[in-house]
Amino acid sequence: MSNIKNLEDFIGLHLIYTYDNGWNYEIYVKNEDTIDYRIHSGMVGGRWVRDQKVDIVKLVDGVFKICWTEPTGTDVSLDFMPNENKLHGVIFFPKWVHEHPEITVRYQNDFIPLMEESREKYETYPKYVVPEFGTIFYTKNEGKNNEKVISEAPYEGMIDKMVSGELSFS
Numbered sequence: 001m002s003n004i005k006n007l008e009d010f011i012g013l014h015l016i017y018t019y020d021n022g023w024n025y026e027i028y029v030k031n032e033d034t035i036d037y038r039i040h041s042g043m044v045g046g047r048w049v050r051d052q053k054v055d056i057v058k059l060v061d062g063v064f065k066i067c068w069t070e071p072t073g074t075d076v077s078l079d080f081m082p083n084e085n086k087l088h089g090v091i092f093f094p095k096w097v098h099e100h101p102e103i104t105v106r107y108q109n110d111f112i113p114l115m116e117e118s119r120e121k122y123e124t125y126p127k128y129v130v131p132e133f134g135t136i137f138y139t140k141n142e143g144k145n146n147e148k149v150i151s152e153a154p155y156e157g158m159i160d161k162m163v164s165g166e167l168s169f170s
């Protein structure tokens with residue numbers, strides 16, 4: 001991967017990474033204000049989301065922040081340093097997601113009303129805050145608005161197929 005310096009280099013990236021707590025996540029920076037993502041393991045492993053609106057900025061050369069709030073009430077702030085294969089993420093889970101994660105483990109796009117009624121039905125506070133460093137082990141530029149990158153649910157062995165190139169999107 002050539003040097004990722006500016007926003008134009010960062011947008012279009014498909015990244016797979018492991019947080020230091022062992023959780024495996026995958027993100028596709030679809031365009032200037034949109035991400036798709038899959039969660040492969042961890043508290044909400046199996047969840048996947050398309051067209052999440054986000055704020056994306058370049059902090060300094062090679063350092064980028066993506067932040068957003070979700071229909072579940074979960075808030076997320078991710079700091080990526082792709083040239084160092086490193087990120088730091090903070091996930092601010094409402095109490096209900098920590099206590100009933102299974103409600104969120106699905107293709108969220110088909111279940112927005114369920115997320116909205118759950119966030120009203122259950123408690124938000126105290127929040128469960130997860131600050132973690134992570135290691136990026138896969139980086140590929142798939143171009144902007146590539147609907148093939150995140151188009152199916154995560155499954156066992158999917159990461160290996162993407163890393164090996166058996167599963168590709170170009």
Ligand SMILES: C=Cc1ccc(O)c(OC)c1
Pocket residue numbers: 025026027036037038074076078089091
């Ligand atoms: C809660 C969603 C969430 C949290 C941490 C992440 O690194 C992420 O990447 C797509 C998504």
